[in-house]
Amino acid sequence: MGKTIIEANRLSKIFGSFTAVNEITFMVKEAEIFGFLGANGAGKTTAIKMLTGLLSPTSGEAQVAGFDVYNQTEDIKRNIGYMSQRFSLYEDLTVTENIEFYAGIYGLSRSRIKEKTSELVQKLDLGKVQNALIKSLPLGWRQKLAFSVAIIHDPKIVFLDEPTSGVDPITRRQFWELIYEAAYQGITVFVTTHYMDEAEYCDRISMMVDGKIQALDTPELLKKQFDASTMHEVFVKMARPHEKI
Amino acid sequence: MRRFKAFVVKEFYHIFRDTKTLIILFGMPIVQIMLFGYAITNEIKDAKIAILDKSKDHLTVRLSDKILSSGYFQLSEYLYSEAEIEEVFRKGEVKQVVIYDKQFAQKLERDHQAKVQILADATDPNTANTLIKYTSSIINSFQQELAFGNPTPLTIKPEIRMLYNPNLESVFLFVPGLISVILMLISAMMTSISIAREKEIGTMEVLLASPMQPAQVIISKVIPYLILAFSNAIVILLLGYLVFGVPIRGSLLLLLLESILFIVMALSMGILISTITNSQQTALLISLMGLMLPTILLSGFIFPVENMPMPLQLISHLIPAKWFILILKSIMLKGTGILFFWKETLILVGFTFAFTFLSVKKFKIRVA
Amino acid sequence: MRIIYYLVKKELLQIFRNKGMLPIIFVIPIIQLVILSNAADFEIKNLKLYFIDNDHSAFSRLLQSKLEGSQYFMITGSGLGSQNGDAAMQNDLADLVIELPRGFEKKLMREGFDKIQLRINAIDGTKAGLASIYASEVISDYNREIRDRYGASRSLILDHTEGNKIEITYSNWYNPDLNYKTFMVPGILVLLVTMIGAFLSSMNIVREKEIGTIEQINVTPIKKHQFIIGKLFPFWLLGLVELSIGFLIAWLVFEVPFIGNIFLLYGFAALYLLLILGMGLFISTLTQTQQQAMFISWFFLVVFILMSGLFTAIENMPVWAQKVTLFNPIRYFIEVVRMVMLKGSGLFEVRWHILIVLLYAIALNGLAVFRYRKTV
Numbered sequence: 001m002g003k004t005i006i007e008a009n010r011l012s013k014i015f016g017s018f019t020a021v022n023e024i025t026f027m028v029k030e031a032e033i034f035g036f037l038g039a040n041g042a043g044k045t046t047a048i049k050m051l052t053g054l055l056s057p058t059s060g061e062a063q064v065a066g067f068d069v070y071n072q073t074e075d076i077k078r079n080i081g082y083m084s085q086r087f088s089l090y091e092d093l094t095v096t097e098n099i100e101f102y103a104g105i106y107g108l109s110r111s112r113i114k115e116k117t118s119e120l121v122q123k124l125d126l127g128k129v130q131n132a133l134i135k136s137l138p139l140g141w142r143q144k145l146a147f148s149v150a151i152i153h154d155p156k157i158v159f160l161d162e163p164t165s166g167v168d169p170i171t172r173r174q175f176w177e178l179i180y181e182a183a184y185q186g187i188t189v190f191v192t193t194h195y196m197d198e199a200e201y202c203d204r205i206s207m208m209v210d211g212k213i214q215a216l217d218t219p220e221l222l223k224k225q226f227d228a229s230t231m232h233e234v235f236v237k238m239a240r241p242h243e244k245i
Numbered sequence: 246m247r248r249f250k251a252f253v254v255k256e257f258y259h260i261f262r263d264t265k266t267l268i269i270l271f272g273m274p275i276v277q278i279m280l281f282g283y284a285i286t287n288e289i290k291d292a293k294i295a296i297l298d299k300s301k302d303h304l305t306v307r308l309s310d311k312i313l314s315s316g317y318f319q320l321s322e323y324l325y326s327e328a329e330i331e332e333v334f335r336k337g338e339v340k341q342v343v344i345y346d347k348q349f350a351q352k353l354e355r356d357h358q359a360k361v362q363i364l365a366d367a368t369d370p371n372t373a374n375t376l377i378k379y380t381s382s383i384i385n386s387f388q389q390e391l392a393f394g395n396p397t398p399l400t401i402k403p404e405i406r407m408l409y410n411p412n413l414e415s416v417f418l419f420v421p422g423l424i425s426v427i428l429m430l431i432s433a434m435m436t437s438i439s440i441a442r443e444k445e446i447g448t449m450e451v452l453l454a455s456p457m458q459p460a461q462v463i464i465s466k467v468i469p470y471l472i473l474a475f476s477n478a479i480v481i482l483l484l485g486y487l488v489f490g491v492p493i494r495g496s497l498l499l500l501l502l503e504s505i506l507f508i509v510m511a512l513s514m515g516i517l518i519s520t521i522t523n524s525q526q527t528a529l530l531i532s533l534m535g536l537m538l539p540t541i542l543l544s545g546f547i548f549p550v551e552n553m554p555m556p557l558q559l560i561s562h563l564i565p566a567k568w569f570i571l572i573l574k575s576i577m578l579k580g581t582g583i584l585f586f587w588k589e590t591l592i593l594v595g596f597t598f599a600f601t602f603l604s605v606k607k608f609k610i611r612v613a
Numbered sequence: 614m615r616i617i618y619y620l621v622k623k624e625l626l627q628i629f630r631n632k633g634m635l636p637i638i639f640v641i642p643i644i645q646l647v648i649l650s651n652a653a654d655f656e657i658k659n660l661k662l663y664f665i666d667n668d669h670s671a672f673s674r675l676l677q678s679k680l681e682g683s684q685y686f687m688i689t690g691s692g693l694g695s696q697n698g699d700a701a702m703q704n705d706l707a708d709l710v711i712e713l714p715r716g717f718e719k720k721l722m723r724e725g726f727d728k729i730q731l732r733i734n735a736i737d738g739t740k741a742g743l744a745s746i747y748a749s750e751v752i753s754d755y756n757r758e759i760r761d762r763y764g765a766s767r768s769l770i771l772d773h774t775e776g777n778k779i780e781i782t783y784s785n786w787y788n789p790d791l792n793y794k795t796f797m798v799p800g801i802l803v804l805l806v807t808m809i810g811a812f813l814s815s816m817n818i819v820r821e822k823e824i825g826t827i828e829q830i831n832v833t834p835i836k837k838h839q840f841i842i843g844k845l846f847p848f849w850l851l852g853l854v855e856l857s858i859g860f861l862i863a864w865l866v867f868e869v870p871f872i873g874n875i876f877l878l879y880g881f882a883a884l885y886l887l888l889i890l891g892m893g894l895f896i897s898t899l900t901q902t903q904q905q906a907m908f909i910s911w912f913f914l915v916v917f918i919l920m921s922g923l924f925t926a927i928e929n930m931p932v933w934a935q936k937v938t939l940f941n942p943i944r945y946f947i948e949v950v951r952m953v954m955l956k957g958s959g960l961f962e963v964r965w966h967i968l969i970v971l972l973y974a975i976a977l978n979g980l981a982v983f984r985y986r987k988t989v
Contacts, residue, residue, distance in 0.1 A: 052832050056988055073988060074834055082832035086825030092630050093623065104619025105833050133630075159832075265900065269908040277912070281919060284934030289739075292928050334786060335958055337948065340928065360780050367785030368955045370793045372926050375743065377783045382746045384781055385753065404728050407735035407745075408702065418737050430911065438904050525903045526816055527633040533812060533911060534641050537918075538804065542652045547924045549740060551659065557651050571705070578736050581703050 002030035005157060005188050006051065011060035011069075013046050020046040022211035023060060028190060028204075030156075033183050035202030036192040037235065043211040044192040045085060048161050051190070052082050065156045081150035081158040081187075085165070088146050091135035095126050098134060099149060106153035120148050140171030147178055151187060158182060160191040164198065176201050196232040205231075207238055214238050252465035259439070260469055270435075270473060271480070274427045278481050281423055282416045282489045289375055293321040294341040295333050300349035308361075308387050312343065317379050334366050341365045341376045409578045420485040421573035422546030424478060425566040428504070429511050429540050432474045434532045436467055436515030441528035444519070459608060467512045474508045475501075494580025503576070503590065507569045510593050513600035514565075520607040540566045568592050616835060620843025624817075628847065638813070638851065639858075642805040646859055647866065650798045658684060660744050663698045663707035664691040670718035672759065679755050680711070685747040702734050709733045709744050721759075787955050798867045799950040800923040802859040806882075807889050807943055808914060810852045814893025815910040817844055818985070819900050831987045841982045845890050852886040853879075873953035877960055881953070884970050885946045891977030892942070898984040917943045945970050 006028035049055035053073030365373035485491035544566035698710035735741035952958035
């Protein structure tokens with residue numbers, strides 16, 4: 001695999017007396033699908049916000065796409081895509097209007113925007129609803145569109161924060177196909193999830209518990225290490241080591 | 246009932262967690278009443294005037310003195326030619342110019358006739374009119390002074406008594422108005438927003454799916470605001486009384502009851518607004534854009550309703566604050582009892598029922 | 614520049630898509646302009662007069678008809694005994710009560726002098742003050758008349774000073790008919806445009822915070838000033854359109870004269886709108902919920918509106934309050950509208966207004982850009 005594109009070294013975020021992220025250290029390589037796993041409240045979203053330049057870290061170091069998360073956040077933003085947990089599309093705009101807007105504020109040229117729009121509409125099979133308001137679309141479609149919009153400017157890395165929560169299993173599969181496609185095109189995918197079955201789809205995963213990274217490896221090695229047959233088991237063993245399954 | 250209590254408590258949590266809103270809710274009416282109690286007045290005081298005295302004799306000097314010492318006027322400058330008038334008006338500070346004829350005293354004594362000309366800047370016609378009236382009345386009494394010593398025969402002297410507000414304090418007029426405006430906007434706005442907000446976030450569906458009756462859900466949402474608005478009313482009344490000496494001559498109990506009635510009315514209006522809107526933004530704009538200016542202008546808060554053209558007087562009947570202001574003035578300043586304003590009270594009750602009825606109807610359509 | 618274009622386009626799409634909002638933005642203000650401009654009449658006429666005549670004589674009837682004949686009073690009741698007058702006043706059926714004592718005529722003929730009592734409802738102090746001036750005017754007129762009629766028969770010699778008369782003439786400049794609409798229509802228009810601008814802009818950014826879309830924008834490389842300009846511009850356009858409609862109504866419906874240079878006024882309005890929108894956006898960056906944003910802008914607007922000099926003159930305020938109004942943007946706009954529209958003042962005369970509003974606008978928009986955080 002290629003060179004390192006995200007590097008975090010003892011990165012921490014402390015809110016008052018609460019340590020949301022506690023000295024995490026890891027690196028992600030180019031075109032990798034990196035899974036960031038953990039229970040709700042384990043600190044995944046906080047970590048992702050620091051890496052995307054939305055939140056200033058309390059201590060530690062990190063570089064994203066070669067830029068520093070403290071003072072080069074705007075350079076980082078030029079090189080990443082982000083799909084937040086909450087809806088990132090405007091519900092009162094149509095499919096094409098959303099695509100055009102985000103492409104526009106990423107500075108794509110007019111002809112490129114047109115190109116991208118028809119490409120996306122075709123790929124996601126949204127031809128019939130391209131002039132429908134987002135709020136009239138089912139959740140799964142919106143999430144797929146949100147992902148495509150997040151990489152509309154061909155970023156080096158895309159951060160996905162719980163992209164599939166609340167989505168039915170079939171749509172989740174389709175969503176992961178989109179992720180593979182992006183990775184195949186060379187985009188590094190940094191994805192958080194709490195669905196352990198999704199973890200199997202990742203190249204490497206890190207397990208976060210209470211703000212700390214407890215384990216980091218490929219799914220196969222993790223399963224071997226914890227003597228488990230599924231990632232779900234790995235997770236339960238790690239999060240609650242004294243309990244029997 | 247216990248469930249109901251839980252809901253009310255939840256609403257209180259919402260309100261008290263949000264300290265910013267709470268500060269605004271209590272702090273701002275206080276600031277407003279202080280500011281307006283002191284600052285807003287339609288009394289003429291120290292209006293800037295300019296004098297063009299072409300005569301400069303003992304009478305014009307005396308008359309100018311009299312005008313300037315009345316408290317209504319303040320000298321901005323003396324002018325020396327008519328050409329300066331336009332300029333001084335255009336600068337905008339001077340509101341009135343008084344011009345004495347040449348040889349004023351001489352003409353008055355010899356020809357029994359002398360001229361004073363008053364020019365007012367009537368871009369603000371209300372002020373202009375009042376200024377001219379005040380000036381003429383000063384000149385008239387100056388005239389009588391000149392005649393003094395020779396008691397004129399067949400004279401009736403009016404003995405004037407100002408009732409209810411002997412010092413003509415404009416704050417007496419504004420406190421009832423302010424209470425109405427603040428209560429109206431806070432109650433209607435707060436409820437319409439908070440219900441629209443639950444709709445927007447989607448929690449309204451959760452609440453309605455609970456075993457509580459929709460009416461209970463709504464009432465429990467409204468009760469905290471009722472209490473808040475009521476305590477606001479008390480704070481304003483206290484400030485009016487302690488700081489500005491606005492009396493409460495009638496029954497305090499009655500005053501509080503009427504206030505609760507008005508708040509309930511405003512809350513039911515807020516509920517109605519929220520049933521016809523889907524987003525906070527629309528709810529807010531309706532309650533603000535729709536209510537703010539009409540409540541200020543058509544309620545008799547600043548402008549007397551009876552001066553308005555007939556169609557407007559009719560429209561003003563639809564402004565609930567108008568009726569409440571009448572009630573407040575009666576209780577606070579005139580000290581009269583319910584016999585004098587049972588009609589106004591009934592009208593407020595009517596509004597409350599109408600708003601509630603309409604919201605229930607709207608709500609049913611939606612649920613069905 | 615292109616980035617701003619896409620932001621503006623998106624905002625406009627959102628505004629025009631919201632079917633509930635459009636009527637609020639355009640229809641409500643226009644209806645209010647047409648209706649409310651008629652409301653603000655301070656001119657006191659038709660004061661309700663309760664006339665108590667305990668004398669029933671020729672003299673008392675003459676006074677009654679004189680009062681009736683004046684344009685100021687409207688006799689709404691007459692009767693005997695003070696208590697009826699008091700009741701009328703308590704019921705708001707009378708603004709003032711005039712009571713003539715029994716034996717009024719006799720005393721007047723015998724002693725040449727009597728007093729009558731005037732009781733005035735003084736809750737509205739200004740109205741009461743004018744009522745007393747009007748009543749005194751009518752009464753001194755009455756005095757002159759009875760002197761002319763009966764004075765000679767009583768062979769009283771008129772002192773020569775009695776004939777002295779100071780003649781008062783007055784004229785109302787810029788608005789000779791005292792048409793208060795000329796004064797109110799532009800003022801109310803300013804208020805409406807201000808309210809729309811301030812409310813829409815102050816809810817805007819905070820709304821994206823509440824919905825969550827702001828995060829998506831914050832991870833883009835968009836510049837802070839681009840974002841604020843993108844938010845500012847659509848509402849600025851909206852405000853100017855609204856203002857134009859309003860001016861048209863002022864001109865066509867109310868026939869408000871337009872003496873000054875319209876471009877000067879537009880230029881100033883454009884500048885002023887930037888100030889108001891900057892204030893709204895600044896509030897929006899400070900708050901977490903639309904509710905908070907609304908309350909804060911509501912508070913400032915109520916203060917600004919009531920202290921703008923539109924409804925009650927600024928000169929009447931105590932000095933400290935007059936100083937406070939120096940921070941009131943609405944005050945400047947109302948002054949300029951009046952100066953330019955009604956008095957025909959030129960660029961030179963409003964130069965300070967322009968400068969102040971310009972600096973104010975720069976400061977508020979600067980603060981909005983500064984306070985808008987792409988990182989938390």
